Amino acid sequence: MGGNLKRKKTTAADLPEELIRREILTRLPVRSLVRFKSVSKSWLSLFSEPRFIKQHFNYSTTQIPNDRLVARRKTKVIILSRYEEIVALDSTQCVEVVGSVRGLVCLTSFNKLSLWNPATHQSKEIFAPARFADRKYNIGFGFDTVSDIYKLVMLSEDLRFARVYYSNSDDWINISVPHNVFTNISGTTSTNSVTIVKDCPYWTCSRYTKDYKHMNVTALKFDAVRNEFKLMPGFFFDKVRGFEFLDMNDRLTLIVYEYDKYPFTKLMLNLFSLDGEEGCCVWTKMYTIGPFSPGSEVLQGFYSGEIVFHDHLGKFCCYNCKTDTIYKLPSTSSATTDASRLRCFRYTPSLAFIEGMKSVFGLTTRTRRASVQYYRVPHRLINGLKH
Template identity: 45%
Template sequence: MKKKTKVKAKSELPEELIREEILTRLPIKSVVRFKSVCKPWLSLFTDPEFIKDHLTRNSIQNPNDYDCLIASKHGRIVTLSRYEETFVLPSDDYELVGSVQGLICLRHGKKLSLWNPAIHQSREFTLPPRHSGDLDRIGLGFHHASNDFKVVVCYFSDDSLCVSVYSANSDSWKDINVPKIVFFKTKRKRYEISAPKTFVKDCPYWTCNRDMAYCNTVLSLSVMKFDVDSDEFKLLPEFSFDASVQSGPLRKDYELVNMKDCLTLMTYERSQIRSLDVYSLDEEGCCVWSKMYSLGPFIHMDYPDLSQGFRYGGEIVYHNCGKFSCYDHRTDKVKRLVGSTAHVNLVSCFTYMPSLVYLQGMKSVHVQTQTRRSGNNFKTARRLIKSLKN
């Protein structure tokens, strides 16, 4: 008698289950590899809804991997998690403008780049002809309703203000009108804005010095916001320092940061952090600076510089000559970030979340000719560097 062979029925998982419960949980590196599996997956992994779902799920389930910082040190750009520092690009020839939704904006002269290091894709474009390329007046934002990344640039010419906004969706610039009262204190004096200090809810914020004491000590501070939804600049309420303290040896310095997705101002003694005051601005409520808490005295934070806070964890990140550490005020413990290297010059530091964001017209910068820099164990994306130099 012939033996009966059992035929196993082919079972398939529902496509919705694969998409929503399996693929959205994959690490970014796996998604990048799996793009080559089939055309439907390639299309899926560039779909804005999938990208949004993937970022939302992973930022909740893997906060240590997705709640990060990106910093521009002397000659290099690095990402920082709670447990390591990772080199991503040399920065000898360009500057870091900012980061939102996983895209990093870079500037070299009059050329800008929207670069996603997680998927090795970049799109380059140029500044408007009239703009000088001053880094202090370039910002990056994200409009959620239209899924559009925007770059805003502004400059002063003959006591008049010119502002242009770049839309990634249309790949074009447009000029917008800004009332003079936003940037001008008086007919001939304007606020002196400094490079975007932080990005909160995907909008850039600048600090604006209004009154100065001797030795360039700030007496009052305003914050300028570019609202990406309305394409408008907004001057937020002023923060005033104690004039008697600012005129003494214990005068305060400040840093504007993003902590728990809120605009936060930290003030501290300039020479060394013995105490730290933390203020928050509730833009949706009464819109005033409210003191949240004071920390200190510290015995382990001599001569540091504040950088940013982790977006969701609440730790305060600071560095000493580029060596990063984070302080958790809930446990009063300091943790040195593993792999953090010393560099005298730290140019800027922003919050960063790796994502799958892809823009039409992006080109691969996962290079054909990657090289290693002597004495360092990393690879360099040479094509991106060359494109910014041209």
Template identity: 45%
Template structure:
């Protein structure tokens, strides 16, 4: 190598990424990198720490990276055995930070996931947690609920995001055997719970609504529930679907779906619309009809049908669908699979076997940080 060539090589080496204009680093490089790499880059220098901790950049990265690499960020989040949180892609299952801060035997409830933030509950404690950056905020159930004289039969939660006020919210719906219902909403911005009005149409003629844990979904940052209303005298069941309008803090009943007794339905998010997987089973096969709701016109329309496919003891375990492609995902024995319409095959997702798994929610890793979060995990 000549002296000139050696000098030129040294000059090229000295032109590192840190010497590039900030606009190039921010928009052309960092927005295209995975979250895991950016978290490591925070320790490189103070300027990068400041940039990568900027809430505006976190939002930019979240939206741009999802558009540039839709399949890479098309993940689901699930809670296995109520103690293990995993993310799912079509190729693999990945264990997220173990949930063992207090007691690994304590059971958790996965309430939902929005913008890379995960909402978890354990008894009276709740967390809003970003596992990618290991930051979380802990809060507790409303005092009026935990110290009330009437013990509810069961609590049901939903997680949402208010785009107008830029506020993450958790809604709590409680039902009791005394024909009473109550509801509260938690605002992250105010760090407080507020009581909600439970509407009169909320199954007044029945003893109590009985939603299934697997039938809570999040669509466009609003929570949805399926309600089974049972009459004690004749065992008659009515199926209703409820939405919580996250901006106005109001419950809204969705248009009626023509449900037949003896069939099963699972409310999911398919193609960013509230959708129902309506299915029935026999000894060997399962057939699924997927319906989508046009909320503006109040009409349920069939999207497509699947099956008959082999029934591996699915029962009520249809879980969700990937955002890009809409494949049906289901769980059996703690293992997840998805149905590929193009090949007409059930494809297992490699992972750790477990006794059971809870509902799936859409999940995209992010750098989103909220004021008040600390370096802590549930």
């Protein structure tokens, strides 16, 4: 055989096209794919295919360290992670975040709705029915996993019926709320809170008992696949305690606030999850954590089980249940002065696109990265919020 054999260098052109599509391109971040649209017409077409978009999104959701949340802070819409906060939209108008599902964020301003993809800078405006105008807390955002359709649902003020928007046809249809559901939640007080779990919105409803000593809290679910409303099991507790619903590990989770006696200097959080099959599910206590500073407000949970909240100064913080530590998240803005509850939802960047979307220009994006990363430098974590 004599001399040394020369090995042929493998290039990207030698790789099977199917391997490049399934094993390489689906693993790249959305930011890179948006840039690579200009590489060739075939890649531009590929990144618009529903099948590829779905494959890329399914892979992205398995990347737990890339947890992100989207929320409104003052006039800004921010995207928050453990390591950075990005100001994705800075508007002079009053913009509210309705929800976030599979890469799209629903925003509302007066009677105008918008389905917006922060990753691709594309958006589509939707005009709400006149009688539903400016009812941002009665709007839910979901996704039909069977038909691959984004849906908006708008509840009427009396909760007797709703209108549902279909992203594929750009139409609104009327549906009714079952009479037994309406009877069970009549007389309730809305907390202006919507939670999204597994692509379905849940509205929070609460009602005092006849003696006004206890409160019954429940959630009204909109099944985005079946176009049905379902009432979840109620939960009773002392009326002086606050509560929040949120999504943790794809389960509807109830957080009950428990303060010590006057002067309320200690705050504990009791976590309950809704377990079991639909139609036969019960509330199960997970654990109690704390103490936290009074005035802290839970916003959402990361997939890994960490709880994101903001303290009495309006700073975003994260609580790690495993290590029992609290650390502050990076922030581009000062403490919030907005007294209304922050609406915070999980967000996963994707190439999601619906017919009618247009590019949005003129957006300024500012990023604040964490100077210390949690997993690499654990000794720098701060737990100053704990007593």
